[in-house]
Amino acid sequence: MDGVNRTKSGGPAGANLFAVRSHNTALVLDLLRAAGGEGISRLELAERTGLTPQAVSKITARLREAGLAAEAGRRASTGGKPRTVLRLVPEAGHAVGVHLDRDELRAVLVDLDGAVVGERRGALDLGAGAEAVLGVVAGAVEGLVGEVLEAAGPGLGEVASLLGVGVALPGPLDHARGVLHRVTRFPEWDGFPLRDALAERLGVPVVVDKDTNAAALGLAVGGEGGSFAYLHLGTGLGAGLVIGGSVHRGVRTGAGEFGHQVLQLDGPACECGDRGCVEALCLAAVERGETEEAARVLGVGAGNLVALLDIDLVLLGGRTITAAPEAFVAGVANVLDARARREGALGTPTPVRLAPGGERSVAEGAAQLLLAPLFGRPNT
Amino acid sequence: MDGVNRTKSGGPAGANLFAVRSHNTALVLDLLRAAGGEGISRLELAERTGLTPQAVSKITARLREAGLAAEAGRRASTGGKPRTVLRLVPEAGHAVGVHLDRDELRAVLVDLDGAVVGERRGALDLGAGAEAVLGVVAGAVEGLVGEVLEAAGPGLGEVASLLGVGVALPGPLDHARGVLHRVTRFPEWDGFPLRDALAERLGVPVVVDKDTNAAALGLAVGGEGGSFAYLHLGTGLGAGLVIGGSVHRGVRTGAGEFGHQVLQLDGPACECGDRGCVEALCLAAVERGETEEAARVLGVGAGNLVALLDIDLVLLGGRTITAAPEAFVAGVANVLDARARREGALGTPTPVRLAPGGERSVAEGAAQLLLAPLFGRPNT
DNA sequence: TGCACTTTGGCAACAGCGTTGCGAAAGTAG
DNA sequence: CTACTTTCGCAACGCTGTTGCCAAAGTGCA
Structure with missing residues (x-):
């Protein structure tokens, strides 16, 4: 029941058929993702969601048509027709996660499964000012996406499977508006609209969040x-x-x-x-x-x-x-x-x-800021 | 999205049309309740929920047929047909809230609006044992309901408008199962299934919760x-x-x-x-x-x-x-x-x-344990 | 008084959701 | 080969909110 029928006041929203479809589709996608490489059968999806098998069949048919899911073999028979196994198509979607630390930048490109398919690291001086840092971040993202997804030049909006860029950094910030408040020890960042500036520069959606929140999101999506x-x-x-x-x-x-x-x-x-x-x-x-x-x-x-x-x-x-x-x-x-x-x-x-995961976990979690909404975990 | 399609594992549930109707009905009921005696027009409901005016008309028609809502005058015209004002019918539903303290019992009967329409107080000795206390509580509830709603004798299940009884008491307890854990200084209550015992005795649904949670629920419903x-x-x-x-x-x-x-x-x-x-x-x-x-x-x-x-x-x-x-x-x-x-x-x-509200606020909040789910605030 | 206009809100047709009934497909068991 | 089990899609269906349309009920001006 999220993402639709937003009321003007931001209050609770009424549900319509579109909301039902979004909700159930996200539910099924999340179960497909959680099943990983092993896949999951339609009947299992039906059991886990409480939907009828027929409803699951319709939903997965839409997902297959959209290229987000595919059949992947079948299970052993239990005395009748064997179940067909479905799995997520990881390369149907990608997101970039950027982790800005005091003196380092780390960017990862992940697919729908959350698997890292590309990485960049570099030194960074948060004290060098907004414009300089913005340039470094944009360059890293464009380079990473261009290299792995073979995008030609700037204008990442052309890369169909790229959902956007998540940025995680320390210090208080306004997640909803994407504005920094007070990066520790760097007062010149105060009030800088990082999300909008970066989104305009890159041409794709951008979400910013605290580093600890990104890490926690990564862990939550990772199955904790x-x-x-x-x-x-x-x-x-x-x-x-x-x-x-x-x-x-x-x-x-x-x-x-x-x-x-x-x-x-x-x-x-x-x-x-x-x-x-x-x-x-x-x-x-x-x-x-x-x-x-x-x-x-x-x-x-x-x-x-x-x-x-x-x-x-x-x-x-x-x-x-x-x-x-x-x-x-x-x-x-x-x-x-x-x-x-x-x-x-x-x-x-x-x-x-x-906490499982290594030094990349904040960057990976930042990428999940874009992926998680697909699976019914809205950023609010 | 609650109360339907429960999955076996308790995981997230799929949505169907019944869920949509429940959700939207609860949303409208909550707005009617919040509007209080002043009432609220259909178009305002539509704005606040994000639903179309026609959907609101259908929903309110069902509510009026069920006796939960009624027309209550009209607003001044703004150049066209004046809006019809709708309001909740408070006497369409009641709930009892019981506050058990170390040495006192307080029970209130409230209507759908949360207004207190009856009250009982009495001394209580929590140390007197489960059976004795259960008898006192049951007696107070039956007396209160019989007096105000003119129910004849025991068997409160006959009183159509009575949704159930909420009980709030100090100390840790298991809200989901309705079992007490360790009422402060009274170890003999440990593990007592208060909810089920009282529900069987009274013949109506019972919900138990900590006193502070009941008070907080009352404040939340009260508009905080x-x-x-x-x-x-x-x-x-x-x-x-x-x-x-x-x-x-x-x-x-x-x-x-x-x-x-x-x-x-x-x-x-x-x-x-x-x-x-x-x-x-x-x-x-x-x-x-x-x-x-x-x-x-x-x-x-x-x-x-x-x-x-x-x-x-x-x-x-x-x-x-x-x-x-x-x-x-x-x-x-x-x-x-x-x-x-x-x-x-x-x-x-x-x-x-x-915190607004006087000494009765815990008991009133306890009653909301039964009322709040009607308005889309499920008890988890 | 009458006419034009605005606004509310119900009736009817509609699109689209999950559900149900049913049958084809694809296995196992004897 | 036959009987049975299990999976899963097609078609009809019920019900949701939505849309198009029109009657009802006001205001405002001539």
Whole structure:
């Protein structure tokens, strides 16, 4: 029920037949994507969606006609006609994901399956100003798309299968309008309309989001459970929240400000101006070489979050984590287990795991900003 | 898109025409309810839903035939035929809301508009055991319904307009299964299937929920914004979270455990077994008579929550708050304002207000557990 | 008073969604 | 080879919101 019949006030929208078709098509596409290379049969799709087999047949027929799905062999018979297996056609759609960090740019080209089919890396100076950075980003994207999809020159709008470009970067920003607010330590970016500027330059849709949100989206699409928190501990500490399968951004895209959660009333000063923030406490412990204490502090912060939202899973990532993954996972799990024990009957401890995926995961998640809406996970 | 085509696995469900009708009908009903006594015209409904005027006409015709809506005068003409005003027929449906507290029972009978049309209060001893309490609750409900709706004897299933009974009580519980987990200080309730036991006894649907969630639902239906937190400070400290118009309960109905958020690492012991919980700090300050400090502590906890979820509004309630409302509102607002100032450009401070509604608000919210689904706000 | 115009809202025909009834296709089992 | 099972598409159908059209009910001006 999304993407149609938008009301003027942005309120809840009425549903019509077009909405039904969009909804069900996205549902089927998402199941096809989740099935991956193995594929999935029509009857299985019917069971998982609650639709009748005939409805699934009609929907998949449309998808095949559009080139988004194809038959891929058949399963073993169970005493009758064997089921025909359907799979997504990955090369029917592509998206670019760009990860802008303080000193580095990474761009990936992914197909509908989310598989990376091209990558570029380069140095970057966020302090060089908007125009310069814009040029570097546009160049990287055009180069990447031209190389892999054999697009001729500029004007990426010509490349039919290219859905758009997702850009992920640190710091607060307005996801809905695509405007940067305050890139850490670079005040000259304040208020820059990155989305519109880049979209005009490239001629394709652009979506921007916080790096932690992009990473969380990538994990959600990648199959992680319904509600989880991704905690990223690198040069700073942030979080991406996924509630019920979709990224929670809040009204002003400010959600996920995990690092400046106060954990020690009137504690040591943090660079944000407050005192006793979990980021300050945690990073100070890391600096002192006390990994165990850092993990414990992170665990207490995570415990507060888990108790408040009752989420299913905590995933840890970021450079500082990957430097001592076992210690952090164990330390955080300890705190959560203790909390669960105290709660008695309710006490199934929330599992803690290392976030899968390597250094490219933010860029891949950024690409999902364009792909995910196809599969019924709108960006709102 | 709710209430139909449930999949076996509980996964996302496909949409059919029945789902479309349910969705749109609920949307229209909700707008009629929100319009209150003033009513709303068909064309306004069409604008707000994004549906065509003709679709709204058909939907409202069905509602009028079912007795849920009626015409109520007309607006002034703007140069043509004047608009006919429609309104909800409040007496077409009723629900009972029961608030069980440690030592008191309060039951209200409300109509579709949420207006209280009957009330009962009585002493209660939660420690008297399940059977005894069940009898008191059942008696109160039957008495209340019999008195106001003139139902003859037991068997409330006969009362056509009675949608069911909502029960709100403190302590952790499983909302989905209607089972209590651990009512504070009364271990004998552990695992008691309150919902099913009461539903069988009364012969009408029963829904149970935490008291803070019921209060938050009441506020959400009562017109408070899209995403807010209701913080309740009484004998304990808890929260009800509303995200995007619906109550967030989490998978195990554990969300809203605000009180045992750790705010002071290795701080004073809390009765929960942890150290430095905001509840312990806040209540200790209250006990010392330091209202200002209690408000500041509460504000820091609220600040953590606001930053994490980027919500629109914080509402305060509960006996301790109402004892010094201005001090608490101002104290919490101070902390949130300071945080907003530090964030610079993003800095629109999250408003803090006293939760409207009096001592009956939990009971009224409990009744909304039955009414809200009619208006497209399913209980997850 | 009468006529033109605007606006509301119902009737009827329609397009398109998933559903149902049914039969062809494609296997297994004996 | 026959009987049976299972998959899956065609055709008819019911129901949704949509569109085209017109009656109803006002205002405004001559």
